[in-house]
Amino acid sequence: MTNRTKAACQIGMYGLGPMGRSLVLNLADHGYATAAYNITADLTWQLMKVPELPGLVTPFFNEHDFIAGLKQPRTVMIMVKSGSPVDQVIARLLPLMDPGDIIIEGGNSDFRDTARRLRAVNEKGVMYIGTGVSGGEEGARRGPSLMPGGNREAWPLVKELLQSIAARNPQGQPCCEWIGPEGAGHFVKTHHNGIEYGVMQVIGEVCWVLRALGLSNGEMADTMDGWNRHMKAFLLEITAQVLRANDDDGSPLLDHVLDVAGAKGTGAGTVVSALDLGQAVNILAAGVAARLMSTNRPRRLAIRDAYNVPEPVLSGPLEEWKEKLGLALEAAFALAYAQGFTTLEEASIQYNWGLNLPQIASIWGGGCIIRAQILNEIAAAFTADPKLDTLLLAPAFVECIGRGVPALREVVSACVMAGLPVPAMNSALSNFDSMRSPGLISASVIALLRDLFGAHTFQRVDRPGTFHRDWQRDAAR
Template sequence: MAQIGIYGLGTMGSALALNIAEHGFDVAVTNREVEWIAPFMTEAGDLAVRLHPHEQLEAFVAALNTPRVILFMIPSGAPMDAMLDQITPLLSPGDTVIDGGNADFHDTRRRAAQLAERDLHFVGLGVSGGEAGARHGPSMMLGGSDHSWAQLEPILTAIAARYDGIPCVARLGPDGAGHFVKTVHNGIEYADMQVIAEIYSLLRNGAALPPAEIGALFAAWDLGPLKSYLVEITARLLTYTDPETGHPMVDVIKDAAGQKGTGRWTVIEALRLGQSASMIEAAVGARGWSSEKPTRQRAEAILGGAVGAFDDTPEVLAEAFLAARLLTYAQGFRILAAASDAYGWGLDLATIARIWRAGCIIRSALLDDIADAFDRDLPQGELILAPEIAQTLARCLPALRQVVCSAVHGGHPVPALSAGLAWYDSMRLGHGSANIIQAQRDMFGRHGFERLGRAGLHHGPWWD
């Protein structure tokens, strides 16, 4: 009998199945397109002895130890609901069903509540690290019941990425907690990638450096406090040459970025929670603008492109980059804290930072410091107010200001860098400008306002 079943043998599902089998667990496997099963078993090689293929759903379910554990690696949304309709009649009380895709956490909460009525357990499992992570050690974010975690913990801790020997997986809370944390992870990923793209553009288009030289700079940065997976792969990809043209590979790639929606979800949920995700929103917007290449080409002919040189030093850029990355994480963790309060999840932000230290796309050297900061009592619970973080920002912010100013003067777009700077400057003002907005709202709509040092709702003298 198998200890876990995996339905869905696409890139991620097949990689996870091999990872689990390699760690000594028996895995039942199946796929909607049954013709995928035989090639997968051939690919498994020596691991095939621990993989048990089935073409029929009923046989797949029957092959599992009880209480059963079934991981679905299929597109979320309607396909997941359709599969639940098919498999639920075959399950027994105490069984656990897992959605390992990038799902809307509202759907996960709904499904968990529906299955709980039948004494079944539904888990939303965020899996980060791509195909390589799934095969050799992902970072995993689980939302589900204690019962589900007890079933899954031996398997997930065995296959997870490790940082200093510690598995990068945790139960973060009930129902949609895991999928929400994965969504925000992806939002931070969007912003970090956009910051890297903006810095690259300043060096390529503003300083006219060749890609290989920029790659060497990123490789040097990856040896210090900016060390991260995204910096590492950026350094590597910039060294490649297109075999067809001999040009740098990056120069022949169309400048139109795709997206699957999780960054946009992060922004939407942040707004619902009354939070700022300005750097993530900037990254989502930049991807949207990038898809309008014909419009941008026409606009360049009419309006002119960025023509100003950029001559800030690599040292200044590195400090600006470090500040921007810290601000990106700070915004992301604010969203997590707000959602934890709104949904009663009790998210442990230090634990989240720690399980992101290996296996996932946004892993970076900063996460140790961030985890340590959340282990302490932060002023107002704000990461940017942690003493060590605040000191780093104080040192790096002048560089971020300089880079943003240089970019603006040269006509180079830096939406994420400038959004981070604006947010930081807004948060450090004890007395801002929203009083004029409140006065306007009262004058045109009699909405009222709070008055300094006095309780209650008040109106201005314009209504006397």
């Protein structure tokens, strides 16, 4: 411990894994005296050995001293694994805290858990903020996108601190604004991650198409760079980076990577919470399902061998393919972001959160994983029409999707014929076709089937009301 007085720290960080450790260094860089604690002391000692460690960080090795080392009213940020570990930490800290203190929880928590914890700590007079943190370890260190929600009265007390460590968007604004009550902050972060799942799957599929066309990894990276000159998407930027990465022997790293993509559950959380709101997010769900399918490699290999499936190959003029793929990529991006924001809009209505959608697009404009030029267009669309029902009706989206869907249709069709799976791009196309269709005959058939076997009734196009047909009478004829 340093020679500073015990109660000198402005904020305490509980949990010194990669994210917590990076946030500690970020806070100290911005002049905040920070108390650092981890339940296992090894991570605390590792933090204190960081060469560039600012002098404003004070290590603590028990929870009582950690809380005692904070100025009142105290602010504690918890960065531990979501789920029961968060509840366990709160149970240990709450008896040591006083009314007016603030807990900020920055993990990938389920928004319903956040609302439950808020109610529990409020009974002790402690305020609670559940904040989404996006940007990964590097973002946490240099400037993340932050999505705080919970007790509104706590926001003025932590606003300056959180905004000072946040990233800045291209307009120079902090990528941190108040999201809403209860678990709104964590809900928005979850759906940020859902968009991320969908977009990453689209990018992965485009890379596979380029490989099937015979491009080298370097040529694929150059193609990504070309598209990204106007899309300005962080995920495209780092895709080019990983495509250029070489292994220790100089060979392309990608060629040595097992075809298994992990997940931490926020993608599935997006799909479930969207379905709870009556929203279909099939592009985002395709990204989740593709990762799950990748994890059972032995089964996939057995099926491959049983059906003797060759590697998919595509052919045709390369420049034409690149042009079509670029347009298809833009359209699929737009449709994925639109699904995410439609769910946010519905959550705002059903949960009475009052979400500021242009502001959410703005704080995602820097620091976070899904930052891209399209977010400027989303912010502009909701600013121009705050009651916009779907981004698919915004002029910029109508232009982008209208321009890109014919190419998307050609790409998906060619991939289907070649046996190259493109579930996210296919879902994007199916979503658009369903939304623009003058009539969903499949839905009409299902409505009658439900009425036949379950008497669930159906509606008609020629008169109002609900109807049930006597199907037994029909069968008796």
